[in-house]
Amino acid sequence: MTYEVLARKWRPGNFQDLVGQEHVVRALVNALDSDRIHHAFLFTGTRGVGKTTIARILSKALNCEQGVSSKPCGTCSACTEIDEGRFLDLIEVDAASRTKVDDTRELLDNVQYAPSRGRYKVYLIDEVHMLSGHSFNALLKTLEEPPPHVKFLLATTDPQKLPVTVLSRCLQFSLKRLSREQISGQLKTILESEKIKSDAGSIDAIARAADGSMRDGLSLLDQAISFGAGELLVNDVTDMLGTIDPQGVDNMLDALQDQNADTLMAAVASLVQIGGDYSQIIDALLLRLHEIALAQTDKKLVSDSAGNMDKLLKFADEMPAADVQLYYQIALHGKRDLPLAPDPRTGLEMMALRLLTFQPVAESKPVTNQSVPKTEPAAVSNKQPASTSTSQQPAPAVTASAVTNTASEASPAAAIAPETSKNITQNITMDSPWTDIVNALQISPLVKQLCSNAAMQKDSTFDVSLVLDQSHGQLLNKDRELELKKAMESLWGKTIKLKIELGKPSNDTPAATKKKELDSKQHAAETAINKDENIQALQESFGATIKPGSVRSRV
Numbered sequence: 001m002t003y004e005v006l007a008r009k010w011r012p013g014n015f016q017d018l019v020g021q022e023h024v025v026r027a028l029v030n031a032l033d034s035d036r037i038h039h040a041f042l043f044t045g046t047r048g049v050g051k052t053t054i055a056r057i058l059s060k061a062l063n064c065e066q067g068v069s070s071k072p073c074g075t076c077s078a079c080t081e082i083d084e085g086r087f088l089d090l091i092e093v094d095a096a097s098r099t100k101v102d103d104t105r106e107l108l109d110n111v112q113y114a115p116s117r118g119r120y121k122v123y124l125i126d127e128v129h130m131l132s133g134h135s136f137n138a139l140l141k142t143l144e145e146p147p148p149h150v151k152f153l154l155a156t157t158d159p160q161k162l163p164v165t166v167l168s169r170c171l172q173f174s175l176k177r178l179s180r181e182q183i184s185g186q187l188k189t190i191l192e193s194e195k196i197k198s199d200a201g202s203i204d205a206i207a208r209a210a211d212g213s214m215r216d217g218l219s220l221l222d223q224a225i226s227f228g229a230g231e232l233l234v235n236d237v238t239d240m241l242g243t244i245d246p247q248g249v250d251n252m253l254d255a256l257q258d259q260n261a262d263t264l265m266a267a268v269a270s271l272v273q274i275g276g277d278y279s280q281i282i283d284a285l286l287l288r289l290h291e292i293a294l295a296q297t298d299k300k301l302v303s304d305s306a307g308n309m310d311k312l313l314k315f316a317d318e319m320p321a322a323d324v325q326l327y328y329q330i331a332l333h334g335k336r337d338l339p340l341a342p343d344p345r346t347g348l349e350m351m352a353l354r355l356l357t358f359q360p361v362a363e364s365k366p367v368t369n370q371s372v373p374k375t376e377p378a379a380v381s382n383k384q385p386a387s388t389s390t391s392q393q394p395a396p397a398v399t400a401s402a403v404t405n406t407a408s409e410a411s412p413a414a415a416i417a418p419e420t421s422k423n424i425t426q427n428i429t430m431d432s433p434w435t436d437i438v439n440a441l442q443i444s445p446l447v448k449q450l451c452s453n454a455a456m457q458k459d460s461t462f463d464v465s466l467v468l469d470q471s472h473g474q475l476l477n478k479d480r481e482l483e484l485k486k487a488m489e490s491l492w493g494k495t496i497k498l499k500i501e502l503g504k505p506s507n508d509t510p511a512a513t514k515k516k517e518l519d520s521k522q523h524a525a526e527t528a529i530n531k532d533e534n535i536q537a538l539q540e541s542f543g544a545t546i547k548p549g550s551v552r553s554r555v
């Protein structure tokens with residue numbers, strides 16, 4: 001069994017099957033159905049967007065034995081011969097390989113003769129801008145006084161190289177690059193029909209690489225099918241294309257959200273290991289940030305074919321818009337400076353560390369609050385009849401507390417929150433290390449501060465006895481003590497007796513332990529960061545500051 005390449009097998013045979021170029025098709029269909037057909041058409045556009053495909057369908061429409069119409073039958077001998085490329089009255093010329101004036105003259109000498117069996121003699125001249133000046137003159141002469149039985153279908157990727165005298169005699173159609181959705185939609189249709197399994201990421205990767213050209217998309221699909229031994233998986237496809245694993249980029253963004261230097265550097269290392277080009281890795285990050293920013297502006301702006309849509313929307317919801325913008329700028333600078341780095345890997349890693357280091361603290365709050373006024377009670381109450389006013393009462397309260405929570409989460413007290421927010425409540429007993437207990441407790445930021453600066457001590461008359469570092473004595477009050485007691489009772493499911501006294505903890509408090517760790521690691525990391533000239537550039541460009549304690553060494 002011979003394998004027919006997809007681009008040929010799936011070449012649309014009629015206007016209805018054509019993907020995209022609706023504006024061109026509509027004009028041609030109207031012209032054909034009203035029998036007002038110009039004698040010369042010029043189709044422009046980049047490669048693989050359907051210029052010659054449309055021209056071939058048009059020549060079928062003109063020569064179908066069933067009559068001129070926008071729906072050639074596809075089964076008569078004229079239609080099938082055109083499909084098979086052996087119709088005598090369709091003269092196809094690739095001007096790129098036929099630039100000698102004699103060739104064109106010879107070609108145009110025959111124009112005066114009537115078609116041998118069709119209704120029209122159709123000249124399809126591809127890459128018409130490649131014709132020499134003399135050939136143009138020969139063509140022009142024919143275009144000026146075309147015999148009624150001749151139609152010219154010209155195609156070019158470079159209309160600017162055509163003389164105005166030719167342009168002015170043609171009906172010009174400019175074909176658009178195909179969108180990623182149009183290409184991935186067609187790829188999906190083909191894969192389903194060919195019964196080839198695929199994941200969404202692989203189709204997206206191919207559609208992206210096709211860069212607006214359906215023909216390129218189908219050729220890449222051909223390659224991917226043979227590369228993947230009949231099944232399309234995103235890892236295989238990114239391998240084949242030499243592009244970046246989109247999951248790796250999402251891992252980087254996850255690590256940034258968690259402010260976790262270790263997982264960030266691990267994500268970078270894994271992207272590098274898969275064989276990505278350093279600049280391409282940054283490009284992939286830039287593209288993802290662009291998608292996130294679009295989704296934050298309006299979810300409708302994000303194309304269906306964006307990779308891992310659930311994850312994208314999650315990032316869009318959770319990342320402050322100011323962070324996304326700053327990440328984009330930092331990545332852009334990182335890409336620009338890549339050739340200047342001692343080696344590309346260093347440049348990439350420094351960019352990643354910069355992403356971790358800079359946070360637009362001041363800007364993040366207004367952005368978080370920005371969407372809230374839209375749901376203000378006023379807007380709600382306008383739509384509600386007066387009788388339901390009691391039932392809507394709670395709504396403003398919920399809104400208000402949501403704002404409060406958001407604001408407090410963004411406060412400096414939340415700086416220790418990321419690690420503690422991931423609760424591992426299983427297996428936490430009263431005998432567990434105090435740090436683990438603190439991490440498992442559902443408590444407000446200030447109570448968390450209190451706990452972080454306290455240590456546990458043995459006391460036979462109390463279930464839990466804490467010594468709070470007296471330098472943080474101002475954190476202790478009755479309300480916070482009660483909140484902590486309730487949180488512990490909720491964690492362990494029983495009433496407990498709690499004592500908190502001020503003093504000098506005999507063991508390290510979680511805060512002290514953390515500070516020791518940070519101090520040693522941070523010294524090395526911050527020294528490196530501060531040496532970087534780009535840091536100064538960023539500080540000047542964005543008014544950014546290095547967040548104390550946010551720089552962490554990998555080791």
Ligand SMILES: [Zn+2]
Binds near residue numbers: 063075
């Ligand atoms: Zn036909």
